[in-house]
Amino acid sequence: MKSLMFVKPGELRFDEVDDPTILDPTDALVRPIASTTCDLDHHVIADRTPFSLFGPFALGHECVGRVVAVGEECTEFAVGDVVGVAWHIACGTCAQCALGHPARCLLHGDAQYGLPVNGLWGGTFDELVRVPFADYNLAQLPDGVDPIHLASIGDNFALGWETVMPAVEGITDPKVAVFGGTGSIGLYAVDVAVHCANAHTVYYDDDPVRMEVAARLGAEVHDIAGKRDRDFHVAVDASADPAKLRKALLSVVPEGTINSVGIYFEDVSLPLLAMYQRGVSFHNGKGMARPNMTPTLQAVADGTLHPELVTSGVYAWDQIPDVLAGPNAGHKPIFVLDPA
């Protein structure tokens, strides 16, 4: 099969590699219908992460696909099922997985597709993906949904749900701020905040394309450089920019919540005294995709969420290297291998 390799910053190529096989009875093999980038991938390609030094490796950890083989202990899925694939390699049963923390799986730790972290598990821009513990890490797509625009369900899209919905629980008339910048995560968070949380949602960014998408999703949109409100119940920092993180931290009501999903590879100074005086809950960490995939998919099936508005372009599979290494990759390019 062909596997998309990140070679070095700005350079991607398809390599011919052996097909993965069922190694454990809990495995499944999935052939992507459509795959997309995590926002992090763009930073890897642009030489803005430590991973950028470690090529070549198979890139990509977001896809929807069709099950083409199952091991004998994979009982929830059958050949032909159309599924979303979680980005993490989690056992689903250890103490951390049982707490809903599959990205902290005690068996596989940081293991994931598409980055050289705790083993090599292939990437979702491969023509075939081996999914360990498939009963846990796969999610059935509901009938009637278009899988193409759900390519991100196993990571960034589910993260939109995770950053907003638990934090607004119990709040009447929530007000949510989203600080964009990484690409798609902030936009998925806007979709969830507007349509699932029914929140007054304000989107801050400096990119006109993303700002227009956020407006179409129903957010009030402001340039990040302008005046900001400070009365949000929840602020989502999807900026990966220390100055914007600082703004997010100081934007919430007393005892408000800030969820930061932009990754900071360097130490960042925080306004801790101001945070203390305000009283904030600050969460910074990986997304726990699998438990958040199910309610996100249900909201798509209900017609509540609009992931197609976040998609920045739909491309053929053989265009992956050129589009992703090119100057106009877009915030959420989706590549189609096998139409449904």
Ligand SMILES: [Zn+2]
């Ligand atoms: Zn990711």
Ligand SMILES: [Zn+2]
């Ligand atoms: Zn586990």
